[in-house]
Amino acid sequence: MGYVAVEAGEDVIQRAEELFEKQRVDGESDQLSVEQVDDQFSRLTAQAMSEGGLYAPRLAAIAVKQAQGDTAEAAFLLRAYRSTLERWGSSRPVETAELFTTRRVSPAYKDVPGGQVLGATKDYTQRLLDFELTDDDGTDPTEEWDAEPEDPPQLRNVMEVLRDQGLVHNPETGSDEDQPGTPFDATREPITYPAPRAAVLQELARGETGAVTALGYSELRGYGQVHPTLGEVRTGDLPVRIEHPYTGDEVEVTRASVTETECVVPIYEKADDPQFSFGYGLVFGRNERKAIGMSILDAAIQLDGDAPAQDAEFVLDIVDGIDSFGFIEHLKLPHYVTFQSILDRIRSIRERTAAASSGDDAPVQEVSADD
Incomplete structure (x- = not known):
């Protein structure tokens, strides 16, 4: 449905689209290249890839540029493009212990095995506006560093320490009894409730960052009972492997930048054997806020309580940014x-x-x- 009932109809629509494109390149500054978006706005492209459900940094950079920085629009473009692609196969499961870690912090353990790896972050500095950026001449601010770069280590997962001590309760995966261990594909199968945990995690991973963060925050604010401790937050590159079509061997074809989080929640009801329940979050790119919110919602949904964030159907319907994008945007069309x-x-x-x-x-x- 469009504004074809007004005078000039489709001509006006076309002119409006041309005006939108003109605004993108308006001004006296140089046009922003796709390479610049990819190199310098990786957090933005990571959010678009995560919400669009397609790991393709360059395509995400194109989408962000086309959408003039609107991440919801960029994610919409990516998901629409992905729907046109032919599916050649599936990658093989990998252990996240293989993550080539560039940052790993554990709020739970001070002396975590392998040590704390702060990586690139401003978590421990003041949020002050940097006016020197107005005079940015394009030089590398790290060019005077004397330290030799080191290969990021592969670190043992903090949760494995708790599992070895028998302190972690593993949730039901909800796999199909006829096909145990077969992952649920939310992009090809409609979700029915109660939903398997694989479907919940997939939908949360593709959820809109703000919605995932807000609903996770609702648990922390008292509209629920999950106030977790983060076992660790990790970012790095995860190998992507497929089965070679001719030899049948498992081969690594690329690596994907991801953020992984696991949180623990104490279960005191089991008086004879108290344990920790846990929530899990893994998203494309560097997006720690969303990964943490995802882990909180995963833990909350497992409780299946009365709080809003503990209702899987409510959460999964609300956090899908493309669905909410469409419903909100359609209100601008003729009614x-x-x-x-x-x-x-x-x-x-x-x-x-x-x-x-x-x-x-x-x-x-x-x-x-x-x-």
């Missing part, structure tokens, strides 16, 4: 007939009410939208 119908009903009710209050029993003729 002339429905609004006229509502307007006629309001007027009719007001007329009947006015007639009743004045003691006039004469019938009031209703006017329909068709009239």
Whole structure:
């Protein structure tokens, strides 16, 4: 449905689109290249890839540039493009212990095995506006570093320490009994409730960052009972492997940048054997906020309680940014007939009410939208 009923119809729509493109390149500054977006706005492209459900950094950079920085629009473009691609096969499962770690912090353990790896972060500095960026001359701020770069280590997962001690309760995976261990594919199968955990994790991983963060925050604010401790937050490159079509051997074809988080929640109800429940989050690119929110929601949904963030159907319907994008955006399209119908009903009710209050029993003729 479009604004084709107005004068000039499709010509006006085309002109509006051209004006949008003109605004993207307006101004006196140089045009931003796709390479610059890919290199310098990796957090932005990572969010678009995560919400679009397609790991393709260069395509994400194109989408961000085309959408003028609107991550919801960029994610929409990526997911729409992905739907046109032929599916050649599936990658093989990998252990995240193979993550080539560039950053790993553990709020749970000070002396975590392998040590804390701060990596690139401003978590421990003040959030002050840097006015020197207005005079940025393009030089590398790290060019005076004397330290030799080291290969990021492969670190043991903190949760494995707790599992070795028998302190972690593993949730049910919800796999199909006829095909145990077969991963659920939310992009090809409709989700029914109660949903398997694989489907929940997939939908959370593709969820809109703000929605995942907000619903996770609702648990922390008391609209639920999950206030976890983060076992660790890790970022790095994860190998992507497939089965070679001719030899049948497992081969690594690329690596994907991901953020992984696991949180623990104490279960005191098991008086004879108290343990930790846990929530899991893994998203494309560097997006720690979303990964943490995802782990909180995973832990909350496992409780299956009355809080909003513990209702899987509510959470998964709300966090899908493409669904919410479509419903919110469609309100800008013409609703002339429905609004006229509502307007006629309001007027009719007001007329009947006015007639009743004045003691006039004469019938009031209703006017329909068709009239």
